[in-house]
Ligand SMILES: Nc1ncnc2c1ncn2[C@@H]1O[C@H](COP(=O)(O)OP(=O)(O)O)[C@@H](O)[C@H]1O
């Protein structure tokens with residue numbers, strides 16, 4: 001390709017981004033960075049560059065990260081077998097200390113370190129800092145029959161988000177920092193609760209009335225089996241369809257909290273939520289600043 005042609009394509013790409021930059025200038029975008037999308041160093045670097053770019057063009061990114069696979073690996077090394085119910089980790093006291101150590105001590109610091117060493121300004125915190133995320137103990141109801149009351153399954157020290165103290169986030173943003181939040185909450189007795197990171201991201205996006213919630217994961221989006229048995233990507237769905245996908249068993253395991261997070265965020269006033277493939281290089285920028293749009297978008301009714 002000729003050099004001048006190459007230059008003009010580059011210029012076109014930048015110009016294509018202009019309406020999106022204008023649209024999202026000054027707006028908050030909550031990004032959930034899932035543990036499965038933290039695959040290798042190159043992808044991690046692409047992720048932090050996207051966050052830094054967003055910040056420099058005037059968007060207000062708030063990062064919530066996961067680290068489920070990293071917690072599981074540490075537990076297995078210690079000889080503890082991980083158990084999940086509806087995508088939530090059953091968390092006893094010993095598991096809780098591993099969760100906090102891995103999420104707050106390792107994963108959070110790695111992301112903050114990467115953003116800062118690439119020219120951004122990030123501050124890491126967990127939901128216990130400044131009482132950012134207040135939680136109660138989550139109960140899971142299992143319905144066993146029409147007539148019978150539901151069985152309540154105890155999954156231990158797992159938190160349900162009750163309140164987000166947005167002042168903590170505003171304080172950091174107003175000083176030019178990108179908040180990077182680990183999904184650990186504080187219960188009424190001051191002890192730590194483990195919270196699914198998707199649900200934290202949904203609650204924070206809702207509390208901030210964010211423009212967008214973007215959930216990065218390891219699949220192209222929400223998939224459904226088509227008649228020929230192939231997995232097909234759902235490009236767009238409304239918040240009304242979320243419960244149906246869960247009830248019909250189309251969305252399972254880790255996809256359940258993602259869809260619930262999208263629903264919660266949209267019901268709280270967030271304009272759009274996206275479930276996208278974090279294994280695609282620069283997935284956030286592709287979603288935010290190009291005409292293409294990737295993954296599944298969830299919109300209001
Ligand atoms: N209908 C569905 N479409 C896509 N993925 C689904 C669906 N149902 C269940 N899943 C599972 O959800 C997983 C994503 O959730 P999770 O493993 O918690 O990822 P993360 O660590 O990124 O939060 C996928 O890898 C897939 O196995």
Ligand SMILES: CC(=O)N[C@@H](CCC(=O)OP(=O)(O)O)C(=O)O
Nearest residue numbers: 035066067068088089195196197
């Ligand atoms: C209660 C609960 O399940 N908490 C999650 C928190 C981390 C998380 O959500 O990480 P991903 O987003 O990478 O899956 C866990 O212990 O795995």
